[in-house]
Amino acid sequence: MTKKFITLILTIISVSLLSLSAFAQSDEYQGEPAIIVDLGEYGSTTLEKDVNGNYYGEISPKGLTSVSCTLSGGTGGIPNLYQIYINWKGTNRIINIKARKLTVSTTSALKDKEKYYDKPLHIDCESTTLGYKSIGTVMIPTSTKQVRIKTTGLQCYFNDADNWISTGNINGLVSVN
Numbered sequence: 001m002t003k004k005f006i007t008l009i010l011t012i013i014s015v016s017l018l019s020l021s022a023f024a025q026s027d028e029y030q031g032e033p034a035i036i037v038d039l040g041e042y043g044s045t046t047l048e049k050d051v052n053g054n055y056y057g058e059i060s061p062k063g064l065t066s067v068s069c070t071l072s073g074g075t076g077g078i079p080n081l082y083q084i085y086i087n088w089k090g091t092n093r094i095i096n097i098k099a100r101k102l103t104v105s106t107t108s109a110l111k112d113k114e115k116y117y118d119k120p121l122h123i124d125c126e127s128t129t130l131g132y133k134s135i136g137t138v139m140i141p142t143s144t145k146q147v148r149i150k151t152t153g154l155q156c157y158f159n160d161a162d163n164w165i166s167t168g169n170i171n172g173l174v175s176v177n
Helices: 002-018
Strands: 024-029 032-038 064-072 081-105 115-139 146-152 155-158 163-166 171-175
Touching (some): 032 081, 032 171, 064 115, 064 146, 064 155
Antiparallel strands (some): 064 081, 081 115, 081 146, 081 155
């Protein structure tokens, strides 16, 4: 009974935390963990930041951009070696994407997570509206069937905003092996 109660509480807390995002909505883009960024939420190119770090300015529709993370298995002919890609697609040109951390880990809520990949992320997107970049590889045991991909401190630098924008974080599950 106690384990079921703890599991229920952890599930409620997890769902609550996953749904919090101040600047972007969580989504899946072609089945992968993703965030959707709407620059209309940040104002126009005259966007300014106040002393508290809040953005303000003229609101104008700017379109949507999706930033996602995918794993591609069988790298180098090794079945459990995965290439990690960051993908972006939308109407806004992205110059750079960065995060304090991108983590690929086990999905257990009841025991310590095993981290297979846990590194900072910084990529040059070459001011494009569509693209992808490999950021590294990760070895995932064949006994693992699902991993969580999560970023911390994800930001994008858009041509249209000429500013680093905190976009929310990628946080989702991916089936492997």
